[in-house]
Amino acid sequence: MRTAAIFCVLVALSPVAAQAELPDGARQMIEAAIATGDVAKVDTVAAVARSTWPGEVAAIDALVQPFHQARAEAAAQQAAAAQEAIRTAGLFERWGGEGQIGAFQSSGNTDAVGLTGQLQLKREGLQWEHNLRASADYRRTNGRTDRERFSAGYEPQYTISEGIFAYGLAQFERDQVQGFTARYAASGGLGIRVFDTDSLDLSLKAGPAWRRTELSSGVAESSIAALAGLDFDWKISDRVKLTQDANAVAEAGGRAVAFIGGDSTSINLVTGLEGRLSSELSARLSWTLDYNSGPPAGAVATDTLTRFTLVYDF
Numbered sequence: 001m002r003t004a005a006i007f008c009v010l011v012a013l014s015p016v017a018a019q020a021e022l023p024d025g026a027r028q029m030i031e032a033a034i035a036t037g038d039v040a041k042v043d044t045v046a047a048v049a050r051s052t053w054p055g056e057v058a059a060i061d062a063l064v065q066p067f068h069q070a071r072a073e074a075a076a077q078q079a080a081a082a083q084e085a086i087r088t089a090g091l092f093e094r095w096g097g098e099g100q101i102g103a104f105q106s107s108g109n110t111d112a113v114g115l116t117g118q119l120q121l122k123r124e125g126l127q128w129e130h131n132l133r134a135s136a137d138y139r140r141t142n143g144r145t146d147r148e149r150f151s152a153g154y155e156p157q158y159t160i161s162e163g164i165f166a167y168g169l170a171q172f173e174r175d176q177v178q179g180f181t182a183r184y185a186a187s188g189g190l191g192i193r194v195f196d197t198d199s200l201d202l203s204l205k206a207g208p209a210w211r212r213t214e215l216s217s218g219v220a221e222s223s224i225a226a227l228a229g230l231d232f233d234w235k236i237s238d239r240v241k242l243t244q245d246a247n248a249v250a251e252a253g254g255r256a257v258a259f260i261g262g263d264s265t266s267i268n269l270v271t272g273l274e275g276r277l278s279s280e281l282s283a284r285l286s287w288t289l290d291y292n293s294g295p296p297a298g299a300v301a302t303d304t305l306t307r308f309t310l311v312y313d314f
Contacts, residue, residue, distance in 0.1 A: 022059050026052070030060065034067045042067055086125055097121040097132075100284060102309035114139035114147070116307050129157040129165075137305060147305070149175040149290070163193045167205050169227070178303070179296030182214040185259065187227040201233040209259055216296065225261030230254075250275050267291040274311065282311040 022030075026049050033045040046064045050057050086094065100118040114137075121132040132154055139147035153171040160166055171185040189207015196203075209227040214220045233253035254271040272286030290303040 022049075022056055022063070023053070026056070026060070027063070030063055034064070039068075039071060083126060089125075094125075095121050095123045096314060098311050098313045100307075100309040100311045102307055110141060111143070112139065112141040116305075116309060118309070127159045129159075131155045131157070146177060147303075148177055149173070157191070160190075163196070165191045165193070165203075165205075167191050167207070169209075175290075176216055177299065178290070178292055179216050179299055180213050181216055183211065185209055185211045185227075189227065191229075199235040201231070203231045205229045211259060211261065213264075221263070223261045223263050225259045225265075228258045228260065230256045263294065265291075265293040280313050282313070284309050284311045 030042070030045055030049060033042045036042075042064060046060055049060050053060070097120045099120075100116075102116045104112070104114045106112045116135075116137045118135040119133070121130075123130040132152075134152040135150070137147055137149045139145070151171070151173045153169065155167060155169045157168075158166045167187075167189060169185070169187040173183040173185075174181060175183075187207050187209035189205060191203055191205030194202040194204060206226070206228045209225045210222070211225055212220065212222045231253075232255070233251060236250045236252060251274045252272070253274070254269070256267070256269045258267045259265065267289070268291075269289040270286060271288075272284055274282050274284040276282045284307070286307045286309070288305045288307070290305075292301055295301050
């Protein structure tokens with residue numbers, strides 16, 4: 001209401017208002033639209049007034065101009081304040097993200113228990129973006145551990161120009177079932193944002209990489225590799241009815257990272273479908289593929305995992 005009052009004062013002080021050139025009906029109609037603060041409504045009413053009183057176009061424009069000027073100044077001030085807040089934010093401020101958790105247990109012919117969890121944190125600045133990811137999967141079947149994978153990664157990105165960014169990546173993995181107690185990776189390179197809209201995001205990146213793998217046998221290997229990555233998110237629709245009781249936003253997305261080296265190649269692919277149950281809570285169904293070209297004796301090259309988890313945004 002205060003903003004609307006300011007607009008009315010500006011209109012009252014304009015030269016055309018003082019001259020009272022417009023018919024009272026036209027003036028009252030435009031001032032009523034200005035009082036709402038709705039730009040689309042003001043433009044529509046002004047357009048109708050111009051077509052109705054073509055001889056008073058200059059007076060109508062002068063009446064509407066202070067409204068648009070005030071709106072532009074307010075928007076500029078808000079944008080400047082937002083940039084200043086980002087610029088002066090502390091190291092632990094402006095972080096957001098999501099956490100996922102899921103579990104299962106079965107008994108009878110097969111005794112199994114499993115846990116899965118994932119945490120993603122993101123911090124966006126004027127040019128820098130920081131991403132932290134951590135995940136854990138554990139499954140024990142008939143007294144034998146057949147899934148035990150832990151990973152963590154940090155990836156900063158720096159926007160060079162619109163659609164082009166540089167990235168860095170530091171990553172740790174542990175998967176004894178696949179035959180390694182620790183695997184470290186570091187990479188840096190360039191990326192491109194192919195799509196960056198409210199409904200569709202797609203980015204590609206590539207660069208050289210270094211990896212060190214510590215095998216369960218005690219042998220350690222280091223190698224130079226190449227990294228290729230893809231990040232994809234697609235908001236299918238605004239309101240998708242997933243159940244009778246919950247309307248939800250459905251989103252599909254995925255991530256793929258491949259380390260390609262002369263001695264070994266590994267690929268991590270995650271594809272998921274997410275339904276928003278509330279403003280903060282979602283249900284997610286995802287499929288993960290882990291491929292390692294040189295598995296140890298007794299292990300297979302490809303692992304897959306299907307997860308159903310609850311996701312909490314914060």
